[in-house]
Amino acid sequence: MEFQFQLFGPLLIHTLSYWWVIIPSIFLGLIVGAIPGFSAANTIIILLPFTLVMDIEVGLIFMVALYCSSRMGAGIPAILVNIPGTAGAAATPLDGYPMTQAGRGQQALAMSFVASSFGGLMTTIIALLAMPLLAQVGYYMHSVEMIVVMLFGISLIASIAARDTHKGLIAGFLGLMIGSIGTDVVYATPRGTLGFLELYDGVPLIPALVGLFAVSEAFLVIEQKSILSKKGLDAAPSVGWSATLEGCTIALSRWWHITWNSIIGLIIGVIPGAGASIASFVAYQQSRTYSKTPELYGTGHPEGLIAPEAANNGVTSGTLIPLLILGIPGGATAAVMLVVMQYQGVTLGPTLFQLNPELGYGVFMAMAVTYFFMILTILPLARFMTRVTMVSTVYLAPCIIAFTLIGSFVPRVYMFDMWLGLAFGIIGYIARKTGYHVAAILIGVILGPLLETYFLRALKMSDGDIMVLFSSNLGNVLWLALFATFLVPAGIQFKKNRRLDESREAPNG
Amino acid sequence: MTEKQNSNTPDKRSIGGDMVIPVVALGFTLYYFSTIIDSPWTAQVSAFFIGTILIVLAAVFIFKSVAKVRLGEAGFGFSKLFSKADITSGRLSLFIVTVLYILLIEWGGFTLTTFGFLFSGMLVLSKGRDKGFIALLSAGLSLVGYGLFIIVFETRLPHGPFEWLMALVL
Structure with a gap:
């Protein structure tokens, strides 16, 4: 595949001329991303009749803009009211919500917008330049390598457990156990379904997300007048535009953090089947591992917010690479895009860039332009969005319950899923009240079934030989990296303790 | 205290x-x-x-x-989970209203049941104050939900008397 750099300039100007499609799509994407249950893929499917009759260029720009902005939209309720819009934003409230509670919601939103836009923009440029190379990643990532990638995400449970190891581990393993509900991937034997047919496909993610985060949160916050802490309430009236600017500065000063976390997202996004949820957990865990202040994570630390937001936007560009180069969709939204492109007679694969380069490169150009417009349009809104945190819980709590439970109904249209959302709400409420971390449960629910699938696949291919887990070079490198994530924090802590001891001894000596 | x-x-x-x-x-x-x-x-x-x-x-x-x-260091009490605040804060009532919401939405439809839930939920939490404002807010929110989810996104939410009536009107 040869690059046609001469195309980039005119293509950029041409894409900018579609601002009238991009800007409304951004707002639509922000809305569907922010409501649990309404994903970009669902919206594109709903709007498929319109998309199919649109000009292919307009249709693609619309879908790309919607896709990118929905990722960013999912982070907004995660930061403001502790409700991730999608599973991809499940790591965002870990540090985003404590910032809001402390009255720094506007700053947190600005940080998230900058991390998402710059992370997305950067990975779009990288994807554009390294497309052929990145397309190969999927070929090297087999079950064994994927098991290690999953373990990177799951190891976040251990970090969460650091505050109360025993309770953290119980929560994480309970999540993994809940994630194992459903039929097994090889013989479709029903397991732990409590007799419900609706659980044969496994535990649906949206009711779990809605229940553990939103419903439990709504039942907890009614004890207070506002979701803000006393300090946050005192500070809120005096917060002005400067908080947005401050948030931008904090995020931009961590440009390197945005870069490497968005690259983590890009690489994970390229792997078919992996997604934003894995990327955001892995990024959060990596960020915490190599941080000089890991103890601040979970208390409203900017890097804990920037890492998952940059990563889940990096995934967006990643998922489109196998779609365009190999014709393999890397996720649900990419699969819907594939349908639209095929309907319009576009052949995907390497020939796309030779026969129809404007379209091939145009997708990434649309993405870059979307991120550019996104930061311009959404950043000024941060101040107004944070007003939601000032709303009394008398009005907020019933709204959260009603609209998120409806969100859990939407993906499968089962009444059962609303009950499931409530059941997870009760589990989440008990967990929060008694000091078990709901994020640890959710990580287990999301990553558990994926880990089992890859694990069984690896075992089946090796006739049950467990040593298959150490049979590939790339896999072994990843295993070493995984061990490093456990050893590095221990090393840093050891160094810190030694320095502390030395400084204590110094005045005496 | x-x-x-x-x-x-x-x-x-x-x-x-x-x-x-x-x-x-x-x-x-x-x-x-x-x-x-x-x-x-x-x-x-x-x-x-x-x-x-x-x-x-x-x-x-x-x-x-x-x-x-x-060893006498702790007791099997449930005060962390259940307390008088569950009743005084309206948590228990809100929970009952939520259960009723899920039970009734299939027959009442999204818009009417959501209105009923928001109205009663907010009323319970506000301890009966601002009835007029709460009624207006609940009606507004459920109508916005109807417009966004059912009209714009064409989501297959449960239909009831209101949705059928609107289908005839529109």
Whole structure:
């Protein structure tokens, strides 16, 4: 595949001329991303009749803009009211919500917008330049390598457990156990379904997300007048535009953090089947591992917010690479895009860039332009969005319950899923009240079934030989990296303790 | 200290609430094992691995908790989970209203039931104040929901009298 750099300039100007499609799509994407249950893929499917009759260029720009902005939209309720819009934003409230509670919601939103836009923009440029190379990643990532990638995400449970190891581990393993509900991937034997047919496909993610985060949160916050802490309430009236600017500065000063976390997202996004949820957990865990202040994570630390937001936007560009180069969709939204492109007679694969380069490169150009417009349009809104945190819980709590439970109904249209959302709400409420971390449960629910699938696949291919887990070079490198994530924090802590001891001894000596 | 503060500060010695999650985990894992005991190994391998660890973790937690109680360091109270605040704050009533919401939405349809839920939920939490404002707000929100989810996104939300009527009008 040869690059046609001469195309980039005119293509950029041409894409900018579609601002009238991009800007409304951004707002639509922000809305569907922010409501649990309404994903970009669902919206594109709903709007498929319109998309199919649109000009292919307009249709693609619309879908790309919607896709990118929905990722960013999912982070907004995660930061403001502790409700991730999608599973991809499940790591965002870990540090985003404590910032809001402390009255720094506007700053947190600005940080998230900058991390998402710059992370997305950067990975779009990288994807554009390294497309052929990145397309190969999927070929090297087999079950064994994927098991290690999953373990990177799951190891976040251990970090969460650091505050109360025993309770953290119980929560994480309970999540993994809940994630194992459903039929097994090889013989479709029903397991732990409590007799419900609706659980044969496994535990649906949206009711779990809605229940553990939103419903439990709504039942907890009614004890207070506002979701803000006393300090946050005192500070809120005096917060002005400067908080947005401050948030931008904090995020931009961590440009390197945005870069490497968005690259983590890009690489994970390229792997078919992996997604934003894995990327955001892995990024959060990596960020915490190599941080000089890991103890601040979970208390409203900017890097804990920037890492998952940059990563889940990096995934967006990643998922489109196998779609365009190999014709393999890397996720649900990419699969819907594939349908639209095929309907319009576009052949995907390497020939796309030779026969129809404007379209091939145009997708990434649309993405870059979307991120550019996104930061311009959404950043000024941060101040107004944070007003939601000032709303009394008398009005907020019933709204959260009603609209998120409806969100859990939407993906499968089962009444059962609303009950499931409530059941997870009760589990989440008990967990929060008694000091078990709901994020640890959710990580287990999301990553558990994926880990089992890859694990069984690896075992089946090796006739049950467990040593298959150490049979590939790339896999072994990843295993070493995984061990490093456990050893590095221990090393840093050891160094810190030694320095502390030395400084204590110094005045005496 | 006020009554509200009292109700929000659970007795630190009550560890009954802390044991709910491990007991649920233990019970669920044992039930899960019972469903896979005769299954092929592919259905068992990861569940047995995860489940065994969970059983050990939960059992150790329960054992430690019981030991604390026997030593007189703690009691089996549930004050962390249940307190007078659950009734005074309207939490229990809101929970009942939520259960009714899910029960009735299939027949009442999205818009009417959501209006009923928002109105009664907010009324319970506000302790009966601002009825007019709450009625207007609930009506506005459920109509916005109807417009966004049913009209714009064409989501298959439960239909009831309001949706059928609007379908005839529009």
